[in-house]
Amino acid sequence: xxxxxxxxxxxxxxxxxxxxxxxxxxxxxxxxxxxxxxxxxxxxxxxxxxxxxxxxxxxxxxxxxxxxxxxxxxxxxxxxxxxxxxxxxxxxxxxxxxxxxxxxxxxxxxxxxxxxxxxxxxxxxxxxxxxxxxxxxxxxxxxxxxxxxxxxxxxxxxxxxxxxxxxxxxxxxxxxxxxxxxxxxxxxxxxxxxxxxxxxxxxxxxxxxxxxxxxxxxxxxxxxxxxxxxxxxxxxxxxxxxxxxxxxxxxxxxxxxxxxxxxxxxxxxxxxxxxxxxxxxxxxxxxxxxxxxxxxxxxxxxxxxxxxxxxxxxxxxxxxxxxxxxxxxxxxxxxxxxxxxxxxxxxxxxxxxxxxxxxxxxxxxxxxxxxxxxxxxxxxxxxxxxxxxxxxxxxxxxxxxxxxxxxxxxxxxxxxxxxxxxxxxxxxxxxxxxxxxxxxxx
Amino acid sequence: xxxxxxxxxxxxxxxxxxxxxxxxxxxxxxxxxxxxxxxxxxxxxxxxxxxxxxxxxxxxxxxxxxxxxxxxxxxxxxxxxxxxxxxxxxxxxxxxxxxxxxxxxxxxxxxxxxxxxxxxxxxxxxxxxxxxxxxxxxxxxxxxxxxxxxxxxxxxxxxxxxxxxxxxxxxxxxxxxxxxxxxxxxxxxxxxxxxxxxxxxxxxxxxxxxxxxxxxxxxxxxxxxxxxxxxxxxxxxxxxxxxxxxxxxxxxxxxxxxxxxxxxxxxxxxxxxxxxxxxxxxxxxxxxxxxxxxxxxxxxxxxxxxxxxxxxxxxxxx
Numbered sequence: 001x002x003x004x005x006x007x008x009x010x011x012x013x014x015x016x017x018x019x020x021x022x023x024x025x026x027x028x029x030x031x032x033x034x035x036x037x038x039x040x041x042x043x044x045x046x047x048x049x050x051x052x053x054x055x056x057x058x059x060x061x062x063x064x065x066x067x068x069x070x071x072x073x074x075x076x077x078x079x080x081x082x083x084x085x086x087x088x089x090x091x092x093x094x095x096x097x098x099x100x101x102x103x104x105x106x107x108x109x110x111x112x113x114x115x116x117x118x119x120x121x122x123x124x125x126x127x128x129x130x131x132x133x134x135x136x137x138x139x140x141x142x143x144x145x146x147x148x149x150x151x152x153x154x155x156x157x158x159x160x161x162x163x164x165x166x167x168x169x170x171x172x173x174x175x176x177x178x179x180x181x182x183x184x185x186x187x188x189x190x191x192x193x194x195x196x197x198x199x200x201x202x203x204x205x206x207x208x209x210x211x212x213x214x215x216x217x218x219x220x221x222x223x224x225x226x227x228x229x230x231x232x233x234x235x236x237x238x239x240x241x242x243x244x245x246x247x248x249x250x251x252x253x254x255x256x257x258x259x260x261x262x263x264x265x266x267x268x269x270x271x272x273x274x275x276x277x278x279x280x281x282x283x284x285x286x287x288x289x290x291x292x293x294x295x296x297x298x299x300x301x302x303x304x305x306x307x308x309x310x311x312x313x314x315x316x317x318x319x320x321x322x323x324x325x326x327x328x329x330x331x332x333x334x335x336x337x338x339x340x341x342x343x344x345x346x347x348x349x350x351x352x353x354x355x356x357x358x359x360x361x362x363x364x365x366x367x368x369x370x371x372x373x374x375x376x377x378x379x380x381x382x383x384x385x386x387x388x389x390x391x392x393x394x395x396x397x398x399x400x401x402x403x404x405x406x407x408x409x410x411x412x413x414x415x416x417x418x419x420x421x422x423x424x425x426x427x428x429x430x431x432x433x434x435x436x437x438x439x440x441x442x
Numbered sequence: 443x444x445x446x447x448x449x450x451x452x453x454x455x456x457x458x459x460x461x462x463x464x465x466x467x468x469x470x471x472x473x474x475x476x477x478x479x480x481x482x483x484x485x486x487x488x489x490x491x492x493x494x495x496x497x498x499x500x501x502x503x504x505x506x507x508x509x510x511x512x513x514x515x516x517x518x519x520x521x522x523x524x525x526x527x528x529x530x531x532x533x534x535x536x537x538x539x540x541x542x543x544x545x546x547x548x549x550x551x552x553x554x555x556x557x558x559x560x561x562x563x564x565x566x567x568x569x570x571x572x573x574x575x576x577x578x579x580x581x582x583x584x585x586x587x588x589x590x591x592x593x594x595x596x597x598x599x600x601x602x603x604x605x606x607x608x609x610x611x612x613x614x615x616x617x618x619x620x621x622x623x624x625x626x627x628x629x630x631x632x633x634x635x636x637x638x639x640x641x642x643x644x645x646x647x648x649x650x651x652x653x654x655x656x657x658x659x660x661x662x663x664x665x666x667x668x669x670x671x672x673x674x675x676x677x678x679x680x681x682x683x684x685x686x687x688x689x690x691x692x693x694x695x696x697x698x699x700x701x702x703x704x705x706x707x708x709x710x711x712x713x714x715x716x717x718x719x720x721x722x723x724x725x726x727x728x729x730x731x732x733x734x735x736x737x738x739x740x741x742x743x744x745x746x747x748x749x750x751x752x753x754x755x756x757x758x759x760x
Contacts, residue, residue, distance in 0.1 A: 013453060170453065242753060255754040326446040337447040353452075360446040362454070366515075369459055369557040371696045380753035385701055386745075404752050412451035419458045420557070426449040 004247040005233035008379040019171040022299040036307030039097040042346040043137040045071030076284040078305035079104035113282035127196035134278035140268035143348040152260035165206040166239030169331025174289040179213035183220035189272030209234040237411040294354035311341040325360030366420035374414035384414035463516035469643035476636035480585035481531035489526035495542035496522030525564040527633025541567035582629035607727040623681040634687040660710025661689035668718040688730035705748040
């Protein structure tokens with residue numbers, strides 16, 4: 001059988017099965033956090049506005065912050081208990097984030113839930129509103145509000161919804177376990193999304209290193225002509241939105257455009273499951289599966305309330321097995337480093353990886369030997385070699401206008417493959433930030 | 443607890459400059475062994491001197507200039523070995539040492555060390571000797587183990603002779619069996635004669651993905667095609683001189699060839715064309731050295747002009 005793939009890319013940690021062996025066979029385990037600190041700016045868009053005060057009692061699923069602006073989404077209490085703090089804290093960003101801290105009373109008292117209906121019966125005109133009300137945003141890592149993604153501009157014709165089950169990132173097995181244990185939820189979520197957007201075709205792309213998940217999803221989608229399960233080649237970044245679209249429907253998202261320009265909307269499998277829960281159960285997005293792995297005693301796939309602190313998540317896995325040197329949310333290619341143990345799990349965090357001191361150290365740059373590996377690896381066909389030279393010479397105009405640095409998806413493939421450890425991806429991230437800041441100041 | 447904070451990726455490939463150079467050395471091993479076998483101990487001395495001279499030059503230069511020692515990346519050994527394999531076995535040892543020192547100091551270190559040189563150091567070292575002592579550089583010892591028909595072709599008593607390209611240039615056709623061309627039973631530089639050994643090295647480098655096939659194939663292919671168009675035997679053209687060694691081990695030098703695939707193709711065709719042009723119309727019977735050096739100089743231009751379409755863009759700017 002032919003496998004879907006894209007041009008470029010790499011095979012990170014190939015000899016250790018992408019680092020996934022640590023948690024591959026660990027069933028998802030729900031964990032009740034004692035305390036949660038929920039940032040208001042988890043999603044892309046304006047931060048939500050807290051509507052609870054210190055000392056207030058909240059129930060599970062209760063709205064604790066309202067959506068602000070058109071792109072905003074509400075935030076819900078992920079545990080029942082007492083609000084102990086509403087204040088700005090340094091979390092994952094350089095600037096402090098407004099956070100609501102709730103102490104769990106262990107009673108698991110829910111607010112009354114108002115489901116929209118079953119997969120077939122739910123009023124399709126109300127689905128997108130229900131998704132917004134449930135506070136759902138892209139759970140693959142980007143955290144872009146899902147109701148916006150599902151409401152493309154009227155001039156764009158979307159005729160396919162793609163579910164991203166590639167999970168190409170190293171170490172992560174959260175999506176794998178979800179597809180394996182709750183395949184029906186994923187397929188139902190896709191069907192609901194298809195109904196809401198009036199789309200007649202759905203694809204689910206899964207990498208071939210997850211054959212059990214492919215089987216499970218195929219079974220769950222059996223008998224449905226409108227849903228196709230596609231086996232993807234295991235290659236990073238197969239789960240990048242642009243790469244997935246290229247691989248599955250052989251179309252390219254135009255530069256500066258949206259997937260909708262290629263006629264597609266891409267949702268993560270976890271997002272699809274959350275959509276199903278929101279519509280069929282009326283449940284807001286208050287927890288997510290997170291792979292806690294690396295140098296912890298018992299690496300595991302945990303169902304964590306949103307806002308669980310790093311130290312509690314690690315504690316739930318038996319504590320550190322070695323002195324930690326680096327802790328990051330996500331996989332080891334694009335993971336974002338936690339500045340301290342008080343950072344918390346957000347809606348986007350599919351993984352929490354602990355590295356020891358030795359693993360944490362990035363070796364210094366050597367001379368570039370012009371081996372071309374970065375060029376072959378780039379999944380958007382850029383020239384990382386020339387881009388780095390331009391960056392080192394501070395030629396931002398060249399980077400922006402000639403080398404198209406804004407098309408860089410910051411996947412890290414070039415940095416990973418570089419035999420002289422050039423800091424390619426960090427340079428391009430800086431360049432993109434600098435160029436964006438210049439545009440704002442103009 | 444102090445945690446490191448950095449932008450991803452947080453893992454890196456284990457393949458570093460040193461391992462790549464080691465792979466090149468492994469690929470050169472069959473050629474080295476064959477060269478020493480064919481030309482005897484004398485060849486071993488030439489190779490040893492050029493390798494050691496390259497290492498010492500790099501080490502001493504970096505010490506004097508207070509630079510970080512890069513001897514561990516093995517690139518000086520690769521340069522020295524390729525240079526040694528490019529010399530005739532009868533060359534005076536001091537010439538081998540001098541060429542190595544020039545390759546490392548003048549071509550590599552003065553331009554900023556590994557990766558920054560614009561010409562292939564070993565190639566330049568050889569060109570320097572060729573321009574300075576042309577007679578010594580073009581009188582080749584016959585392989586000590588020369589056997590069979592070639593002996594008749596070159597004369598039994600000869601201890602040194604020209605490569606098969608010289609008679610070809612003079613319009614004389616030599617009847618050398620294909621097996622002798624492949625095994626290296628012909629006069630030539632230490633490393634260039636045994637084509638089988640070079641091909642083993644090529645296969646190794648392709649399998650471990652140190653190089654891609656584009657440059658060797660387009661280089662050798664264009665030499666064969668153009669030689670054939672000019673009325674020469676394409677097999678003799680690619681198997682008698684340094685084309686194969688140059689195409690596999692020197693034109694593929696990362697630092698001095700283009701970065702993009704299309705650039706590799708242009709570079710390979712350019713090298714092959716220059717070889718044939720020099721052989722046909724130049725003063726030298728062989729043109730691999732100058733062809734590669736010439737294309738090295740064009741590499742920045744090729745890089746500038748070659749571009750590829752970026753994902754999602756209709757047309758890419760140059």
